[in-house]
């Protein structure tokens with residue numbers, strides 16, 4: 233049983249790597265294991281002075297990190313609001329939110345706070361001579377439902393299960409997540425871009441974290457998505473990033 237599951241997963245991962253749908257089809261790099269040392273501060277944008285490039289120089293606050301595993305005991309109408317740990321929203325297959333949850337969204341299809349933060353990030357990356365484009369941000373429960381059905385039909389079950397969240401489990405319903413591309417990188421090829429390297433070095437300064445790092449599908453439930461960035465606020469983003477380039481929200485909040 234277990235072997236069957238593992239094998240099915242491996243085949244699924246291989247298929248999705250080759251399909252890379254909706255994006256320019258560059259398969260994920262199989263050798264790119266998660267590594268704290270994988271981050272390369274760009275050095276082109278005055279980042280040398282940033283405390284982020286050497287986390288030990290200034291330890292960010294960890295006060296918002298819970299000391300024990302939080303319990304999600306919402307039920308019924310309570311599912312109309314997302315699971316929240318010390319102010320940080322968590323929406324995933326394990327922490328669903330109902331169709332009733334409709335946050336207010338504005339610029340860039342993000343909540344007012346996330347949109348303002350993203351505007352700052354965008355200004356900064358453009359100042360560094362780079363460009364980012366928003367591919368997708370807020371999606372209602374109904375829109376996620378339509379997307380899921382469409383991907384299932386066009387890309388098949390393996391791809392859809394790996395890359396498209398079941399309605400009620402997508403961060404895009406929160407208005408806190410944004411899918412990005414650069415002029416030369418989209419989808420699985422985005423992580424080859426200079427914009428990606430800039431985000432890896434600086435995004436936390438604007439409150440954003442890489443939500444689904446490479447090699448951590450067992451933790452997040454989602455395959456590597458270099459394009460998907462999540463707003464958590466500057467303080468929490470810096471605290472997450474200080475624990476590792478591939479630290480996940482699940483690990484940070486001790487949910488996994």
Ligand SMILES: [Zn+2]
Nearest residue numbers: 409410411460
């Ligand atoms: Zn996304």
